[in-house]
Amino acid sequence: MFTTTITPRFGDVDALGHINNTVLPVWFETARNPFFRIFQPDLKIDKKTWSLILAHIDFDFLQELTIECDVEIRSSVSRVGSKSFTTLHEAWQNGKLCVRGEAVLVHYDFNIKQTTPIPEHIKAQLSEHLV
């Protein structure tokens, strides 16, 4: 599991007084940096070497999030397939699970525009974070 701490900001709060839903995809993407680094340690984004595309994301809003204290994003892996894997993200605040969501990432070669198998040593690293 990787942990990312987020400080909510004024404009993340919508007119009903809670963190707006569209903020969560941004926070969960930030929380995928450690997974991206397994594939690309320096995090340089270049079509010649970058090898992931996003196929799906979803979000379940369980409790309201507020600006008043930091949010902890807990990220793990819920599935490792041959050419894709799924990350699981949870946003916690004040000891409560507030938002839960997954992202499906596909291993892809931008040079030949095709999905490609995830190398075994990377699968092993991803599997360390399996829940």
Added chain:
Amino acid sequence: MFTTTITPRFGDVDALGHINNTVLPVWFETARNPFFRIFQPDLKIDKKTWSLILAHIDFDFLQELTIECDVEIRSSVSRVGSKSFTTLHEAWQNGKLCVRGEAVLVHYDFNIKQTTPIPEHIKAQLSEHLV
């Protein structure tokens, strides 16, 4: 079905040259304005009168979106329940369906902090957009 036209902007394009995934939740939220107006015609957002909370969103990324031409968001209703309903959104560009997603909206009374039945006349209006 409601149609919303979006002009992509420079910063919506990420380092791989396509519209970033986190932009779609924003576009689909914009596309929910016509549904919000069924409940609150003037779109004034106030806890005393606003009656919807978001319980779930998901997105399937089928084709890449680019900045080069406008995107059409087609929005309809995929389910009308007693206390909640589901909107369906499709992002089309150049005649191709690029992203598809749903949102579950719950009818809620912020004064008593409880879910409440959707009035029949509103259900009827939502049902006009059922697919």
Added chain:
Amino acid sequence: MFTTTITPRFGDVDALGHINNTVLPVWFETARNPFFRIFQPDLKIDKKTWSLILAHIDFDFLQELTIECDVEIRSSVSRVGSKSFTTLHEAWQNGKLCVRGEAVLVHYDFNIKQTTPIPEHIKAQLSEHLV
């Protein structure tokens, strides 16, 4: 002058009930598309051919913007220099000027990493929008 119509969305409204300040940089960037197209008609963003970098932006918040109706962004050019130019953007709602701001764009060759003169025929096109 170029005109861009923007439909505000639910999450653009912050906890004080008005469009959050960080939304305006996004809207004004969208409104720069027509200027970008003078340099790059197909709007393809590629370091080999793209020739603009942003040096400065500013925003004066004069009146509150709400979600209740569309916003018109009026964009013109306030300065054409030899290697840079300045765009001027105004956000109007309900007949009122609500936000005013400028952006300084520098003509730049990413291949040699140097500023370069704006070609005369492009200066002429930009000057058509001078105020």
Added chain:
Amino acid sequence: MFTTTITPRFGDVDALGHINNTVLPVWFETARNPFFRIFQPDLKIDKKTWSLILAHIDFDFLQELTIECDVEIRSSVSRVGSKSFTTLHEAWQNGKLCVRGEAVLVHYDFNIKQTTPIPEHIKAQLSEHLV
């Protein structure tokens, strides 16, 4: 001076490979939380008690920011007036000052819709961060 550490995310990087300009207003707003807490220690945003509105923001882009390492936002106060004050924000990465900007915040009573003097004890606290 207050320091805020930001981890850039995949979608903050635009098609030219650097952090997009519209991300900085968001980061600098996050960096204003400690100033907001001087006025409203619990950071609860409510028109009855919140007392600040934003009048102006500007940004000078001096160096490119990348996703590859964290960004430090250094925030101070550049002016304390009778009814408003100005915050100064600098984004540093790899020992380089990359973006510099200011924000003008006006002390405002939302109940009577008028600007009001900043109390002396708050002026004193703001002045501790004057540069």
